[in-house]
Amino acid sequence: MMLSLLSAFALPRRATDLNGTSLQTLLIPISRPTYRIANAIRGHFETPAIEDTRDTRDIERENLALKQQIQAMSNEIDHLQQRARERDSLGGFEAFCDRFEVTAADTGVHEAITITGSGISNLRTDQAVLSSGSVIALIGRISRAGEMAAQVRLVTDPGFTVTGHFVTYSAASGAVENKDLTAIVTGRGKGSMVIDNLSMDDVRRLQPGDWVVLSDDAWPHDLQGVRIGKIASIEPLPSQTLFADIRLAPEQNLTHLNDVWVMTHQR
């Protein structure tokens, strides 16, 4: 008991902090089927929450604008499809990724998942991890790579830090990147991230629903511009009211993912 007390509260963090151990790998025979079955059941019953408190007329106006926009965009789709084919031939960053299966999620105060699959032994610490699905987003990096499994520290883990910039969307001008405003995104646990380095004046044009995308030289060049999370709320920072307390949420619950992409090689 005394040793554990010393280890937890007194010894230097570098000596006691675990970046995952191979014990997680031994648990895969139990955790993998349980995780898959439980997530399948959860996915069957869970419906995404619809939170829109705006006036009905505002929503109708937005629907009308969206219809007009669909019309305008349909012409653009052909052009974009052409460009997509070109990009495929050149190779987007997905071409540098391998897919892995999620087998477990950390249940302590930390936010992490365990992944496995063929080629897992080729993974290296600090490689970028992306979500799979219709929207690809940065979800974390490899914190420990083993022969049979690897642990991924999620962007929502307390203390995980990455920089990015904002992408705002409006019906008039579409998606607009704001590269002048560098946001320091810090994980806060329980599926949330925070930006608290910007003043309220800086963020007056931002609104909930806007995106933060990666803009960080510490990450591979091909990943710059990949989504990190979307703004859930903007409020003054309680301790310094001139600064903004911007809460971010990932596109989906990162501890309920079934598969992820790991960027295993670079251009």
Added chain:
Amino acid sequence: MRWLSFFIFAYIALGLETGLARAIEWKSASPDLVLIAAIFIAMSAPRDTALLACFILGALHDLTGLGTLGLYAFSYGAAAVFIVSIQQAVDRRNPVAQFVLTAIAGTIVAIVVSVHGWIRPPLPGVHAPVLPLFYSAIYSAILAPFILAGLQQIRGVFHFQSSRGGRM
């Protein structure tokens, strides 16, 4: 106590915890299945055996995550000290007793983990939310009577001794 049974039990509990707990979380609170396993041991085994077993369960819990080595070992040990001290006074088959003990043990764990988070944050000024830890204690307490009732049915495989001083 039969230690081979204990380690198989710990293995299953940890596997279920990492695979199941997040999937059945509610409002960011997930049940602590390993704590419920520790409570089962603490309520059933002799004092010293129970303390050692709970400490091992906590240490194994530490080793499955990204956290700090010793944090859950100390928390579960502290919870076990409380439970074994009143072990003789409670009916281990009583669902209310199981609920209350799990809630208190979960609160002890939540307090220790919260204090650790405040004293040693991952980055200066960055603190993990603590309320979900306390919600987890309640969630675990709600599940505990059902899980512990099932575990009471397989109590025989552990060969718990009624006398004090466990057999290794």
